[in-house]
Amino acid sequence: MSTKIKWFSSLIAILIILSCYFSHITDFSLDDQSHTSQVSFSSGTNKLSGTLIVPKGVTSPPIALIVHGDGPQDRFSNSDYLPFINQLLEAGIGVYSWDKPGIGKSSGHWLSQSMSDRAQEVLAALKKIRSLPNINPQKVGLLGFSQAGWVIPLVADQSKPAFSVIIGGAVNWRHQGAYYTRRRLQQQGLPKATINQRVQQELQADDHIFNNPATANPNQRPDMTPERFYFALKNYHEDASSALKSMKGPLLALWGKADRNVDPIWNANRYRALLANRANTEIKIIPKATHGLLNANLFNYQLPSDWPVYKEGLFIYLGRKSYVPGVWTFISNWIKKATRTSNKQSHAPTSQ
Template sequence: MKKIIQLLMVVLVSTSSIFAQSIKTNRPQEPKGPYPYYSEDIHFKNKQAGIHLAGTLTLPKKEGIFPAVILITGSGPQNRNEELAGHKPFLVLSDYLTKNGIAVLRYDDRGTALSEGNFKSATSVDLASDVESAIAYLKTRKEINPKKIGLIGHSEGGLIAPLVATQSKDVAFIVMLGGPGIPGDKILQIQQRLIAEASGVSNKEIKGTEKVNKKIFDLVKKSSNIEQLRIDLRSNLLKFLHENPDFKKPDNMTEDEFIHSQVETYATPWMQYFIRYNPVNTLKKVKIPVLALNGEKDLQITPKENLNAIKKALRKARNKNITIMELPDLNHLFQEADTGAPQEYQKIKQTYSPTALKEILHWLKIQVKP
């Protein structure tokens, strides 16, 4: 229980930070080589950032011209397979799509695995420029149809894909997998409560956590300087703890340790951008085909609030090619789940629901048909 409470106090959309350790477990969907398609490890440059990114390009065949998708990971530093909780979702997804005629580019996030750069200093806007560089790279490949390049973003990747689509005319369509449609602070508030409830945390503890996080979110939203934000967070958290002596700090942390953990989590460029960002303002400009999928049991990016917001924003854009779907029994990773709580991710053998894979492919086939 203490571990769960600590998770809630440092609540993030990212699951990679929750399950950073290596977990060896049976993953029956994970493909093993040799693959029945062409696979090539590649590098491409983000000229704007001055870094090289490493990834893998898979083609249905070595020769030919194919539609392509770029996979965009969720929040937190992740490798090209989006590896977390002992699963490799992007490896399974890319394998499935490539076997069905679609080229796939997946890559290590900047500063992760074989990619250059500094992930800690990057915001979603910086990560969007990495995607734009991936598009530019695909356009240099004779095997790729430049008019049929799309983006598939999971979680934060579903935030980044629309950003790129509004900046680049080379994006033909986007798929948002558990992507956000409401502001970051609202996402974190809902996520926090639902995960806490699913984990058996008492209502009293939940309310205490909500109280301190609301104060933190307000400070982050008002701040324009990271160093000043660190000072403000520290002084306000210290005041909060003194005014609320019954507040339970996680894992028997000292006061200084608790305050330090919160400051290090929230006084970052990424968190500042995420908490302030409202996806609706970007989605209202997206006119290309969009597929937005959520799992019914997604506790991190909840389907009701986010899918409704995505649908309304795209309608304001007068987008005529919108598909919005809530898939029964699936969690944030699109696994068949019992509760949807992050603690289940690593226990579930399934990496990707066959239903989700089929829905993604069916929609993509319609978009890329000759």
């Protein structure tokens, strides 16, 4: 091997090492600064399997139960959750997350669930984690994405979590579907008049199908699998308004301003109207953020399948830096403040 080739090979090796060193690839693994344990629970006929991760050296940490959005997600969403989970752990916050029904080690089928079914599942998870030794049951709360916007209010209506964090949640299923379609068509560059017509036609067609469950048939929506069709049929009339008004515990609701899946302005305004003057509630739209609070300049896509391969590589390279700067520090600080306040109130003396 010539000296020039050896030099070039050495340079490539150094560049690879430096790239790994300066990247955040370690964000996609759990280090020895946390303790993990496998925790299962039952909901209905399903047995759900998950992982509890607690930061070492932290006495009685808050615990965030992760409530998934749509799709066949395992407990760590194919490792995509790990960068923000590591940030929560570094902030002294534990995490419990489980495989959705029929995914990973959990039984059942997630597409057979209504939002009420999902809420009962989260209630069962809350009960399980609260019952574990060395866990303060008054510091166990919820953190969920997207579809969790219909689930978490139902849970917090029936059981008071220490906190609820809803990211990219929609209030009304039908409205969210129309917005999603509109943004999809906008990306195709269609004229505004055409988009308006297509959105209205789809709404009318879906109303005709899903408002008549006795005659609804998967053949009416050939773009959906039969399982997805019946999932939509079961959930088409979901609206979180009532549960939002009566949910208990501190609430943080966040949307990315560049969200292409859920209308951030419309939904934030609905939250403000429904939760006016409610204590311990914060509602924010995060500038330059996506549906999942990623940096919109780099990662603004509607579906995981929309991501080019090089963007997937960039996400792995950047790790936690893929998110809008400071957003997970803000969420962590809010959770810690909420659980401190909740803990003080639970130990306050009662009046005689």
